[in-house]
Amino acid sequence: MRLICSLLLAALSLGAEPADWIWTARYVVTMDAARRVIENGAVAVRADRILAAGPRAEIERRYQARQRLDSPVSLIAPGLINTHAHAPMSLFRGIADDLKLQEWLEKHIFPAEARHVNAEFVRWGTRLACLEMALSGTTTFADMYYFEDIVAEAAREAGLRAVAGETILKFPAPDAKTPAEALAFTERFIQRFRNDPLIVPAVAPHALYTNEDETLKAARSLANRYGVPLMIHVSETAVELDNAVQERGDSPVVLLDRLGIFSGRTIAAHAVWLDQGDHEILRDRGVGVAHCPSSNMKLASGVAEVRKMLAMGIAVGLGTDGPAGSNNDFNLFEEMDLAAKLQKVITRDPQALPAPKAFEMATILGARVLGLEKEIGSLEAGKRADLIAVRLDAPHAVPLYNVYSQLVYALKGSDLEHVMVNGRLIVRSRRMLTLDASQVLAAAEKYRRKIRQSAAD
Numbered sequence: 001m002r003l004i005c006s007l008l009l010a011a012l013s014l015g016a017e018p019a020d021w022i023w024t025a026r027y028v029v030t031m032d033a034a035r036r037v038i039e040n041g042a043v044a045v046r047a048d049r050i051l052a053a054g055p056r057a058e059i060e061r062r063y064q065a066r067q068r069l070d071s072p073v074s075l076i077a078p079g080l081i082n083t084h085a086h087a088p089m090s091l092f093r094g095i096a097d098d099l100k101l102q103e104w105l106e107k108h109i110f111p112a113e114a115r116h117v118n119a120e121f122v123r124w125g126t127r128l129a130c131l132e133m134a135l136s137g138t139t140t141f142a143d144m145y146y147f148e149d150i151v152a153e154a155a156r157e158a159g160l161r162a163v164a165g166e167t168i169l170k171f172p173a174p175d176a177k178t179p180a181e182a183l184a185f186t187e188r189f190i191q192r193f194r195n196d197p198l199i200v201p202a203v204a205p206h207a208l209y210t211n212e213d214e215t216l217k218a219a220r221s222l223a224n225r226y227g228v229p230l231m232i233h234v235s236e237t238a239v240e241l242d243n244a245v246q247e248r249g250d251s252p253v254v255l256l257d258r259l260g261i262f263s264g265r266t267i268a269a270h271a272v273w274l275d276q277g278d279h280e281i282l283r284d285r286g287v288g289v290a291h292c293p294s295s296n297m298k299l300a301s302g303v304a305e306v307r308k309m310l311a312m313g314i315a316v317g318l319g320t321d322g323p324a325g326s327n328n329d330f331n332l333f334e335e336m337d338l339a340a341k342l343q344k345v346i347t348r349d350p351q352a353l354p355a356p357k358a359f360e361m362a363t364i365l366g367a368r369v370l371g372l373e374k375e376i377g378s379l380e381a382g383k384r385a386d387l388i389a390v391r392l393d394a395p396h397a398v399p400l401y402n403v404y405s406q407l408v409y410a411l412k413g414s415d416l417e418h419v420m421v422n423g424r425l426i427v428r429s430r431r432m433l434t435l436d437a438s439q440v441l442a443a444a445e446k447y448r449r450k451i452r453q454s455a456a457d
Contacts, residue, residue: 020423021045022065024056025389027075027403031364031378035356037403043076045385048197048423053379069425073393074417075403078378079139079161079386080332081366084231084269084290084319087143087151088117088125090132091447092324101237101299104325112324113146115454116447117174122147123154124443129323130158131432131440133330136413139386139421141330142267142290142319142370144204144231146175149189152199159426159434161386163267163370164193165204165231168219170211179215183222190226198422200228200372202267207233208252209240213259220261229265229371232256235278236270237301253278262287265371269319270295271309272302279305279312288315288369291361293338295321298328307343307352317366331413336362340408355408389418 021044028041030053042059044051052059089109096108122145133141140161143151148166155162166186168179176182190201203223205211211219223230235241235252244252253274256262262285269290271282282289291304309316318335321327336358343353367377375384390411392400397415400406419427426434 016064017051017062019044019046019051019063019065021067021069021385021420022059022063023069023071023076023387023389023418023420024059025071025074025076026392028053028379029075029077029359029403029407030380031078031360032380041076043379043387045420045423048385050379050381050383050385050387052381069389069418071389071391071417074389074391075407076379076387076389077407078363078376079388079419079421080137080362081317081370081377082133082138082141082320082330082332083267083288083317083366083369084292084321085129085141085143085330086145086322086324087129087141087155087330088122088145088147089322089324090128090330091116091121091125091444092322092451094323094325094328095451096325097328099299099325101301101326102239104299109324112451113174116451117146119147119150121447122150124440124447126151126154127158127435127440128444129330130155130160131435131437134158134160134419134427134432135416135430136331136333137388137390137416137419138330138332139388139419140366140370140372140376142202142231144206144269146173148201148204149192152189152193152196152201156196156198157434159198159421159424161198161376161384161421163200163202163229163231163372164189165202165229168203168205168211168215170215179211179218183215183218186219187222187226190222190228194226194228200370201226202229202231204231207236207240208256209243216256216259216261220259220264224264229267230261231267231269232261234268234271235273236296237299238273241273251275251278253281257281257285267369269321270301270304272296272304274305279309279314282309283312283314288317288371290319290369291316291339292319292321292327293335293342295319295326297338297342299326303342303346306339307347310353310357315365315368316361317369318361332362333407333411333413336408355402355404358408359404385423386421388416388420391415391417
């Protein structure tokens with residue numbers, strides 16, 4: 001009887017296309033144009049690409065895989081996309097809490113960075129961030145920091161996808177004493193990583209108020225010359241807006257637009273203090289917005305008008321910002337939940353940002369913000385194989401009536417089971433396969449002691 005069954009299975013598999021992986025799960029949340037949620041679904045993967053996502057029976061009939069990953073108590077979804085982060089700042093987690101942005105940045109963060117940030121700090125901080133992100137379902141992150149070549153190396157080592165933006169400032173930074181040095185460093189960085197399968201290099205002038213106009217224009221020119229994105233903090237606080245109006249006569253958005261900074265792929269972080277004209281500029285220039293609800297709440301910066309931006313057709317994704325007091329973690333499940341609830345409370349409309357739209361912001365809309373919607377953000381044939389499996393059997397995860405509601409309002413980063421990026425399994429059964437977690441945590445403790453001792457001195 002066993003022989004007959006084996007022969008039947010072999011016969012059925014004749015003509016099936018080869019695949020490297022078939023993943024099966026209770027649900028597959030595709031985020032494709034039809035927003036299909038497939039019960040008893042499967043995804044087939046070959047090399048770094050998705051072959052197909054569909055009903056399990058159909059996928060198993062069409063494809064013969066070398067390896068399987070069956071998750072009957074889980075759902076499979078696109079990997080989450082963090083559109084704004086400062087990964088190496090994980091080593092400053094909680095160093096200065098409960099402060100407003102300017103005080104936090106100028107009195108605590110900039111001095112701490114001047115004392116401690118070097119290439120090895122960035123390497124271990126990024127490893128710690130990647131460990132946290134991977135274990136909570138993030139497969140792509142957009143980063144702004146120093147020594148972005150090291151950030152890129154560490155992200156690639158971990159197996160995560162990164163849009164890595166080298167920070168440019170008008171004053172000395174840990175990796176460049178002048179803006180000219182920073183621009184030259186950035187160009188070398190772009191040349192090194194511009195064809196990398198996991199890394200998208202980017203130019204990241206910190207903000208309007210931390211750069212001279214000529215530096216901002218040079219940054220835009222550099223980004224356009226190589227066809228890479230430009231990232232910048234925009235209108236994060238009322239103080240930033242007020243200073244721009246008082247000193248220069250217009251809002252940061254208008255001033256940046258006048259300088260031509262939006263004349264190419266741009267990712268604007270925060271975008272909290274905008275008026276109608278500012279919103280129209282972002283829409284007309286195709287600027288993507290990284291909405292950071294936890295950070296904006298914690299620093300008391302305000303609440304971005306996300307519902308309005310989405311209604312206008314502006315691409316809005318979710319970002320965690322940095323963990324050194326402006327958020328303290330890299331948990332995109334938390335950001336989805338907060339983003340939806342914040343829009344409800346400021347508009348007094350429970351339908352202001354429904355769960356399906358919040359999940360879009362963490363996946364396909366986030367990909368659009370980064371200019372990567374043709375590559376990632378949904379489970380469709382031909383796209384990169386970036387996918388996650390999330391368990392559905394914890395007490396807070398049952399019963400399940402609506403998949404999107406469960407993803408946004410009930411599930412946690414700790415429910416993550418498996419993670420694949422670019423066709424490579426990097427987390428299996430909640431264990432990181434690409435990094436030595438104990439080594440990373442030990443390094444973090446070593447840096448904590450060093451930073452605390454420095455503060456005491």
